[in-house]
Amino acid sequence: xxxxxxxxxxxxxxxxxxxxxxxxxxxxxxxxxxxxxxxxxxxxxxxxxxxxxxxxxxxxxxxxxxxxxxxxxxxxxxxxxxxxxxxxxxxxxxxxxxxxxxxxxxxxxxxxxxxxxxxxxxxxxxxxxxxxxxxxxxxxxxxxxxxxxxxxxxxxxxxxxxxxxxxxxxxxxxxxxxxxxxxxxxxxxxxxxxxxxxxxxxxxxxxxxxxxxxxxxxxxxxxxxxxxxxxxxxxxxxxxxxxxxxxxxxxxxxxxxxxxxxxxxxxxxxxxxxxxxxxxxxxxxxxxxxxxxxxxxxxxxxxxxxxxxxxxxxxxxxxxxxxxxxxxxxxxxxxxxxxxxxxxxxxxxxxxxxxxxxxxxxxxxxxxxxxxxxxxxxxxxxxxxxxxxxxxxxxxxxxxxxxxxxxxxxxxxxxxxxxxxxxxxxxxxxxxxxxxxxxxxxxxxxxxxxxxxxxxxxxxxxxxxxx
Ligand code: HEM
Numbered sequence: 001x002x003x004x005x006x007x008x009x010x011x012x013x014x015x016x017x018x019x020x021x022x023x024x025x026x027x028x029x030x031x032x033x034x035x036x037x038x039x040x041x042x043x044x045x046x047x048x049x050x051x052x053x054x055x056x057x058x059x060x061x062x063x064x065x066x067x068x069x070x071x072x073x074x075x076x077x078x079x080x081x082x083x084x085x086x087x088x089x090x091x092x093x094x095x096x097x098x099x100x101x102x103x104x105x106x107x108x109x110x111x112x113x114x115x116x117x118x119x120x121x122x123x124x125x126x127x128x129x130x131x132x133x134x135x136x137x138x139x140x141x142x143x144x145x146x147x148x149x150x151x152x153x154x155x156x157x158x159x160x161x162x163x164x165x166x167x168x169x170x171x172x173x174x175x176x177x178x179x180x181x182x183x184x185x186x187x188x189x190x191x192x193x194x195x196x197x198x199x200x201x202x203x204x205x206x207x208x209x210x211x212x213x214x215x216x217x218x219x220x221x222x223x224x225x226x227x228x229x230x231x232x233x234x235x236x237x238x239x240x241x242x243x244x245x246x247x248x249x250x251x252x253x254x255x256x257x258x259x260x261x262x263x264x265x266x267x268x269x270x271x272x273x274x275x276x277x278x279x280x281x282x283x284x285x286x287x288x289x290x291x292x293x294x295x296x297x298x299x300x301x302x303x304x305x306x307x308x309x310x311x312x313x314x315x316x317x318x319x320x321x322x323x324x325x326x327x328x329x330x331x332x333x334x335x336x337x338x339x340x341x342x343x344x345x346x347x348x349x350x351x352x353x354x355x356x357x358x359x360x361x362x363x364x365x366x367x368x369x370x371x372x373x374x375x376x377x378x379x380x381x382x383x384x385x386x387x388x389x390x391x392x393x394x395x396x397x398x399x400x401x402x403x404x405x406x407x408x409x410x411x412x413x414x415x416x417x418x419x420x421x422x423x424x425x426x427x428x429x430x431x432x433x434x435x436x437x438x439x440x441x442x443x444x445x446x447x448x449x450x451x452x453x454x455x456x457x458x459x460x461x462x463x464x465x466x467x
Pocket of ligand 1: 255308364373377
């Protein structure tokens, strides 16, 4: 398939706005997105027009076409200013997905501006990804320690056998603790931040205010760290690019927080689910001690970034069965492309423990997950998943897999809860409760507001301190 940069769409080819489109985000999509992708492919071929909250979008379904969109940056632009419907004022004024796209940060830049921002990120992230650097070593220790603390807290609160939600009681707090540490936040980040990121990503009714709240929090953090630099990502971003002001730095942190909390968290849950539901190849790779391969297989089965961020056509181009006009919006779907990939290569790719790195879980092309971020993400996922299997003698789903509730947004597909019946192994970590008389007093209201993390801080000897 060749992009035809100088071609012009024939006048009689259907324009996106003239096509009758079905809404993508339906109850069926929530329950079984694969069935929706199959039907769209059968009706339209590799590219299908769909409605996203009332706005028509080209959804790219087939692996080859998705790769073309991700890799060919001169044709497929990230800057939202290329979007014709936006430039011409044709979008509903309160279209909820726009809030996130209006936040100008690295993801929505092109060409040299984008490459410079990536260099900054790489320089700032690399020390944390490098196990030999002091901060990299410390972060690795911290992730494992937080996971152990959460298992110990679970044992203290719910017993060594019982029921728990591995989302709310393990994965979400773990990623918040990691973000607090990595970003150098002076206070523990709370679950309300994750909810605001969800509202923005999923285009909830209050996506605009939620985006504003999260941005304000990260701008404050940038200002705080500028006054008191430390060994954290915020300070290292500032060092790598001294021209970043607090607002720009806040925007970059905001975007990293999405990947770190929501996307990495979903990758943890999706991997746990694939193992718990008995995906034979995933289990086989886990028992062969190939945790990295387990994560690859889970990403192939269920990529957390199900549909990548929008791209905008720089020029008229034919893609799949349609002419895409300059300024049209496209959404490349990793989840649909994986379905296509599995259909193409099922016998050799999935039936064995051969590597499945062809997955698009990390994206592809110039905007793919930066290598340092990817290694950090993989480290967090494998530690989080590995710790569960180290400490749980038994864990089984309490709902049939097809009844688990999912968040199926325009971008992300992630589990809302992962309920399991569990038994901890005899050597699972325990909380050493200090003498209550020695604990610092925590006002009741604060403990209510902070929930699990506040409980942790109360129970841990010494707690975690401000810096
Ligand atoms: C398992 C966890 C992760 C997964 C599955 C993941 C996946 C992705 C994907 C699919 C993209 C490309 C999106 C697109 O092209 O539309 C991306 C980009 C990005 N990711 Fe990750 N990511 C993960 C972890 C992380 C972590 C931990 C960080 C930072 C701490 C991070 C930072 C970024 C950044 C900054 C970009 C934007 C790159 C650009 O636009 O040039 N990611 N990630």
